[in-house]
Each structure stands twice: as structure tokens, then as C-alpha cells.
Amino acid sequence: MSQSERLFELAKKRIPGGVNSPVRAFNGVGGSPLFIKQANGPYLIDADDQAYIDYVGSWGPMVLGHNHPAIKEAVLAAVENGLSFGAPTEIELQMAEKVSELVPSMEQVRMVSSGTEATMSAIRLARGYTQRDKIIKFEGCYHGHADSLLVKAGSGALTLGQPNSPGVPADFAQHTLTATFNDLTSVEALFEAYPEQVACIIVEPVAGNMNCIPPQADFLPGLRALCDKYQAVLIFDEVMTGFRVALGGAQAYYNITPDLTTLGKIIGGGMPVGAFGGKTEIMQYIAPTGPVYQAGTLSGNPVAMSAGLAALEQLSVPDLHQALTEKTAYLATGLKQAADDAGIALSVNYVGGMFGFFFSEEANISTYAQVAQCDIERFKRFYHLMLEQGVYLAPSAYEAGFLSTAHSQQDLDKTIAAAAHCFKQL
Ligand code: PMP
Numbered sequence: 415m416s417q418s419e420r421l422f423e424l425a426k427k428r429i430p431g432g433v434n435s436p437v438r439a440f441n442g443v444g445g446s447p448l449f450i451k452q453a454n455g456p457y458l459i460d461a462d463d464q465a466y467i468d469y470v471g472s473w474g475p476m477v478l479g480h481n482h483p484a485i486k487e488a489v490l491a492a493v494e495n496g497l498s499f500g501a502p503t504e505i506e507l508q509m510a511e512k513v514s515e516l517v518p519s520m521e522q523v524r525m526v527s528s529g530t531e532a533t534m535s536a537i538r539l540a541r542g543y544t545q546r547d548k549i550i551k552f553e554g555c556y557h558g559h560a561d562s563l564l565v566k567a568g569s570g571a572l573t574l575g576q577p578n579s580p581g582v583p584a585d586f587a588q589h590t591l592t593a594t595f596n597d598l599t600s601v602e603a604l605f606e607a608y609p610e611q612v613a614c615i616i617v618e619p620v621a622g623n624m625n626c627i628p629p630q631a632d633f634l635p636g637l638r639a640l641c642d643k644y645q646a647v648l649i650f651d652e653v654m655t656g657f658r659v660a661l662g663g664a665q666a667y668y669n670i671t672p673d674l675t676t677l678g679k680i681i682g683g684g685m686p687v688g689a690f691g692g693k694t695e696i697m698q699y700i701a702p703t704g705p706v707y708q709a710g711t712l713s714g715n716p717v718a719m720s721a722g723l724a725a726l727e728q729l730s731v732p733d734l735h736q737a738l739t740e741k742t743a744y745l746a747t748g749l750k751q752a753a754d755d756a757g758i759a760l761s762v763n764y765v766g767g768m769f770g771f772f773f774s775e776e777a778n779i780s781t782y783a784q785v786a787q788c789d790i791e792r793f794k795r796f797y798h799l800m801l802e803q804g805v806y807l808a809p810s811a812y813e814a815g816f817l818s819t820a821h822s823q824q825d826l827d828k829t830i831a832a833a834a835h836c837f838k839q840l
Contacts, residue, residue, distance in 0.1 A: 415458075416461070416462045417449065417461035417462045417657070418445045418446060418447065418448045418449040418461050418462060418552075421449045421461060422446045422447060422449065425749075426728040432447075433447070433546045433581060435570070435576065436570040437569065437589070437808075437809060437810050437813065439759065440646055441834075442794075442795055442809050442810030442812070442813075443794045443797040443798065443809045444575075444798075444810065445448050445506075445798060446807070447462070448460040448464075448466070448801075449461040450517060453468065453480035453481060454480050454481050455479040455480060455481070455818075455820035456479055456480070456619075456820045456821040456822070456825050457470055457480070458806055458816055461489075463491075464804070465804065465828055466801070466804050466806035467804060467805050467806065467821070467825050467828065468480070468806045469805070469806065469808065469815040469816060469817070469829075470806060470807070470808050470815075470816065471684070471816040471817075471818055472679075472684060473677075473754035473808075473813075473816075473818055474653075474654050474658065474679035474680065474817075475679040475683065475684050475727075476816070476818055477657065477658055477680050477729065477738070477767055477816070477818050477819065478683075478725060478729065478816075478818060478819050478820065479818040479819060479820025479821075480684075480695065480820070480822075482683075482724075482725070482728065484554050484724050484727070484728050485683045485684065485721050485722070485724045485725055485728070488683075488698075488720040488721060488723070488724035489513065489685070489717055489720055489721050489724075490718035491720065492505075492716050492717045492721075493670075495716065496716070497715075497716070497717055498712060498715055498716065498717075499525075499716065500711065501590075502646075502714075503628055503714065503716050503719070505716055505719040505720060505723065506525060506714040506719060508719075509523075509525065509559075509603070509714075509719050509721060509722060509723050509726075509741055510522075510523040510525075510557065510620060510691075512723060512726050512727075513677070513680055513681070513691065513726075514691075516657070516661055516662055516665075516693075516726065516730065517652075517656070517662055517663055517665065517675060517677075518662075519671045519673075519692060519693075520675050520689075520691035520692055520790075521691070521693055521694045521697070522692070522693075522694050522697035522698075523567065523689050523690070523691035524689065524690055524697070524700060524708065524713075525687065525688070525689050525710075525713050525714040525719070526687075526688040526689060526692060526710055526713050527614055527686045527687060527688060527710055527712055527713060527715070527718075528678060528686055528687075528688045529557075529558050529651075529653035529676065529678030529679065529688045530538055530557075530558025530559055530560055531558075531688050531710065532558075532653065532676035532677060532678055532689055532690045533558045533563060533616065533649075533651055533653070533676045534542075534558065534559065534560035534563070535708045536614075536616070536674045536676050536690040537549055537560070537562065537563070537614060537616060537649070537706065538648075538706055538707075539611075539674065539690070539696065539699055539700055539706050539708070540613045540614035540647040540649060540674065540680060540695075540696075541613040541614070542591040542643070542699055542704070542705065542706035543647065543696050543699045543706070544613040544614070544646065546610065546611050546612060546613040546646075547589045547613065547714075548589050548590075548591055548608050548611045548612045548613060549590055549591065549612070549613055549614050549615070549616060550591045550592075550593055550604055550605075550612055550614070550615045550616070550646075551563065551565065551566070551590060551591075551592060551593070551615075551616050551617070551683060552592065552593055552594065552595040552601060552603060552621070552782075553566040553592050553594060553595065553782050554566070554567075554568045554595060554621060554623065554624030554627075554782035554785065554812075555567070555568055555595065555616075555617060555618045555621055555623060555651070556568035556569035556571065556618075556623035556670070557616055557618070557625070557651050557653075557676075558653075558840035559579075560588060561583075561586045561587075562582075562587065562590050563590070563616075564578065564579045564587075565578060565582070565587050565590040565592060566592045567580070567623075568621070568623030568624040568812060569623040569810075569812060570810075575722075581589040582779075583834075585696065591604045591608065591612070594662055594781065594782065595617075595621055595627060595629075595633075595781065595782055596605050596627070596629060596630045596633050596780050596781055596820050597625075598632065598633065598636040598637070598640070601615070601636070601640055602640060603635065605627045605640060605643075605644045605646075606732045607652050608698050609644075609674060610644075610645075612644060612646045613646060613647060614641075614646050614647040614648070614649050614674075615637055615640070615646060615647075615648055615649065616649040616651055616653050616698075617634075617637060617645045617648075617649070617650060617651065618650075618654065618655065619634055619650050619652065619655055619663075619664035619665065619668060619670075620654075620664050620765050620766075620768065622654040622655070622768055622770075622813070622814035623812065623813065623814075624782050624785050624812050625763070625770040625771075625772060625779070625785050625788075625811060625812055625813065626763045626764065626765070626768055626814040626815070627670065627763065627779065627780060627781070627782075627785070628765050628769025630780055630781075632823070634664075634668050634670040635669075635670060638670050638671070638672075638746055641673070647673045647674060647676045647696065648672045648673050648674070649672060649675070649676065650663070650664065650665055650670075650672035650674075650675050650676070651675075651676045651780075652664055652665070652675050652676060652677055653676055653677060653679055653688065654678075654679060654768070654814065655659065655678040655765075655766070656675070656677045656678075656679070656681065657677075657681065657725075657726065657729055658679075658680060658766055658767045658768060658816070659735075659765045659766030659767065659768065660735050660766055661729060661730065661734070663675070663677075663736050664765075665796075667765070667766065672692065673692050673693055674676060674690060674691070674692035674693070674696060675690065675691060675692055676689070676690045676695060676747045677689040677690070677691075678727070680722075680725060680726075681722045681725070681726070681744045682718055682725075683720060683721035683723075683724055683725030683726075684721060684725075685713070685715075685717065685718035685721040685722065687715075687718045687719070687720060687721075687722050692777060700720065705770055713756050714781060721822060726740075726834065728732060729797070730808075734769070735766060736820060737819070738766060738767040738817060738818075738819055739766050739767070740828070741767075741817050741821060742764045742765075742766065742767055742768070742769050742817045743764060744823075744826055744828060745764075745769065745817065745826050745830065746762040746763075746769045746771070747762070747828075747832060748771055748829075748830035749762060749827065749829075749833050750762045750771075751769055751830075752830055752833045752834035752837055753833075753837050754840070755834065755837075756834065756837035756838045758792075759774060759775045760772065760773060760774075760777070761774050761777060761779050762774055763779060764812065767816060767817045767818070768815065768816055768817075769814065769815045769816075769817070769819040770815060771790050771815075772785065772788045772811075772812050773782075773789035773790075773793055773796070774788045774789065785811075785812070788811060790797055790811050793811040794811075795808065795840055796836055796840060797838075798835070799835075799836035799839055799840075800832060800833065800836050803830050803832035803835060804828075804832070805828075805829050805833075805835060
């Protein structure tokens with residue numbers, strides 16, 4: 415029995431499923447998860463001292479690679495001054511200034527401690543601001559685990575086959591309307607069915623919780639136009655895409671300005687951080703300036719802010735995202751070529767530093783329905799074969815993969831060679 419297996423058996427006795435977040439338990443691929451004891455650059459080291467090239471990156475935050483020296487230094491320096499004050503600090507101001515500089519639609523910013531808190535708060539704000547109750551989300555998009563957002567959600571909710579979680583009262587869920595990603599007609603139909611009742615649309619501008627689905631050309635501009643027409647708030651959930659698909663996020667990449675934006679993952683540099691922000695006029699509706707309540711004991715925590723700010727500074731380098739995009743393209747096309755050579759039907763998607771691959775005969779995967787049709791059993795076999803080759807992919811067919819600036823050409827070539835080997839065994 416490996417150390418990871420031993421630890422997993424023990425953990426299951428004290429922690430539900432042995433994990434503190436469901437997808438980590440490998441339910442999506444079967445088998446026992448790796449317990450990780452260390453990570454550096456693009457590599458993970460597990461409890462059995464095996465090294466893996468990592469394409470999960472802690473589910474997104476590690477866009478600069480693990481244990482980046484500048485982030486580590488910033489954290490250690492911050493720790494010297496105390497861990498939390500529960501009072502305003504200058505670094506929160508610096509963080510807000512930096513976020514507004516990189517994402518100009520975020521004129522005002524409020525920090526929180528997770529992506530879930532960011533989306534939950536942004537939706538409460540949109541509801542308070544518009545004085546409307548209904549929200550529109552998309553099937554297969556995940557926005558954290560707040561009650562009203564666990565309706566037809568992606569990520570672990572899909573992996574575990576529980577699109578609608580027990581424990582969410584039907585009365586809460588009734589205000590969540592669900593549309594089809596990349597289908598504007600489905601959105602317009604909801605606005606028409608519920609005139610003047612829709613507070614907001616929340617969308618992952620590149621869907622990353624049903625594998626990786628980029629928006630079709632008309633989709634995001636169409637959502638902007640519908641929100642303008644029906645006076646609803648457009649929320650881009652950039653928890654995953656922020657600072658990853660471009661320095662200014664998906665809104666910069668696709669040149670669409672949302673009213674509110676939610677951030678998480680990279681903004682904390684590996685520490686628990688989220689943020690939401692947008693138009694000053696809307697942001698003024700939250701407490702203490704406005705009536706919509708929102709708060710947090712550890713929000714804007716100085717150690718977390720130091721890590722996040724260091725990450726954003728490291729990312730603010732000209733052409734960094736261009737180079738990251740090129741690496742992602744190299745990996746995705748390499749995987750596709752290797753699959754073709756082995757006679758395996760594979761489709762790939764990528765934007766900036768995120769990618770997805772699908773065991774499917776279809777050339778373009780752009781809808782949730784197509785993702786649901788992919789060969790999951792083949793994915794599971796491929797997953798474990800790749801793990802044996804030292805490549806750590808997201809342990810679910812419904813998650814995007816992540817590149818980091820630390821992945822070298824050699825890492826990518828090794829990954830493609832490993833995949834070529836594994837495709838032949840499928
Ligand atoms: N929104 C999106 C788009 C996400 O991908 C996630 C998490 N994967 C969340 C929100 C929730 O963030 P957290 O897990 O930090 O609560």
C-alpha cells in the first residue's frame with residue numbers, strides 16, 4: 415500500500431470522503447487520490463516521493479508555478495508584522511488599486527476569502543441594486559456553492575452526478591433560471607418569460623467547469639446587449655479566467671465590459687482570497703455606504719493580500735500572457751496530433767492559460783450537451799495511464815486544465831510523449 419493510499423484510508427475516517435473539497439477524492443476517475451507534500455514550479459511531489467508534471471495548479475491559482483520565490487518572500491515579510499488586524503491596512507488599498515488598473519471595469523473592489531463568497535456577494539448586490547429576485551445562470555457553469563447557485567452547476571456537482579444538491583430549498587432555487595451556454599435564444603426567452611424580474615446574468619466568460627468551453631463570437635456581446643435591453647446586471651465570474659486568459663481577464667480578451675466581476679484563485683497567489691467589484695454606482699450599494707450587507711472577519715487579510723499582490727505584480731509583465739497562450743496552444747495541438755496518430759478521436763479547446771480535451775468524434779465542442787456525450791470511461795483510463803507516466807491532470811472530465819509560466823518546453827514535450835504512449839494503449 416502506498417503512503418497516499420494509507421493516508422486516504424485514515425482520512426476517510428475523520429474527514430467526509432477523506433477530503434475537504436469533493437473532486438479531490440478522485441470520484442471522477444476512480445482510485446485513490448495522491449496526497450501531496452510539496453510542490454515547486456510545475457511539479458508536485460506526493461507522499462511517496464513521486465514527482466508529477468502538474469496541470470491542475472491548485473485548480474487555478476498557480477499560474478506562476480508552485481512556491482514562486484516572490485510570493486513566498488512577500489508572505490514571509492507580511493507574517494513578520496502580524497497575521498490579522500481586523501482593521502483597514504494600506505495593502506488592501508494597494509490591492510484595490512492594482513485590480514482596478516488591471517481590470518478597469520472594476521472601479522471599486524471588495525475583498526473576500528473565496529470565489530464562492532465573491533459570487534454570492536455579487537449576486538446579492540445585483541439583487542439589492544435592481545430590486546429584482548431572479549438570476550440567470552448557465553447549465554454546466556459553476557460559481558461556487560452558495561445555495562441559489564447550486565442549480566445545474568458544473569465542476570464537482572457534475573462530477574458527482576448531483577446537479578441539484580439536496581439541502582437547497584426549492585423556494586431558493588426557484589429564483590435561479592437556467593439557460594444554455596452559447597445559446598442567446600435561451601437567454602432571451604427567459605427575459606421575455608420574466609419581464610422586469612431578472613436581476614442579473616452570471617456567466618463564466620470561458621466556461622471552465624464543464625471542461626473548457628470558449629464563448630462563440632456572438633455570445634458575450636449578446637449577453638451584454640440583453641442586459642442593457644432588460645436593465646439587468648451583467649456579472650462575469652472571472653474566478654478562473656481572471657489574470658489567466660489575459661492579464662485583464664476574459665473581459666479584456668473578448669473586449670466586453672461587464673457591470674460586476676468576481677475574482678478568486680490567482681488573486682490570492684495560493685492564499686484564500688476572492689474579490690468582487692465593478693461600477694462605482696453599483697458597488698456603493700453595499701455596506702457601509704449602502705443597504706446590501708456583506709462582511710468578513712478575515713477579508714483583506716494582510717498575509718493573503720501580500721501573496722496576491724505579489725502574484726499580480728509578477729504577472730504584470732509585457733507579453734507574459736502571450737507566451738502562456740503559446741505554451742497552451744503547443745500542448746493542446748501536440749495532444750491532438752498524438753491522438754490522431756494513435757487513431758483516437760479527440761477534440762481540444764484552449765484560451766490563454768486554460769485548456770480542455772474531449773474524447774469525442776465531434777471537431778468543435780461548444781455546448782454542455784456535447785460535453786455530456788463524451789466518452790467518460792475512456793477519459794478515466796487515460797487519466798490513470800497518464801498518472802503512471804508522471805502527469806497529473808484534473809481528476810475529472812468536467813474540469814479545465816491549467817498551464818503555468820513555470821512549465822518548460824521540456825515539460826510540454828514530455829507530456830505530449832506520455833500522452834502519445836497512453837493513447838496507443840486505449
Ligand atoms: N467561480 C468559478 C468560475 C470557479 O471556477 C470557482 C471554483 N472553481 C468558484 C467560482 C468558487 O470558488 P471557491 O472554490 O474559491 O469558492
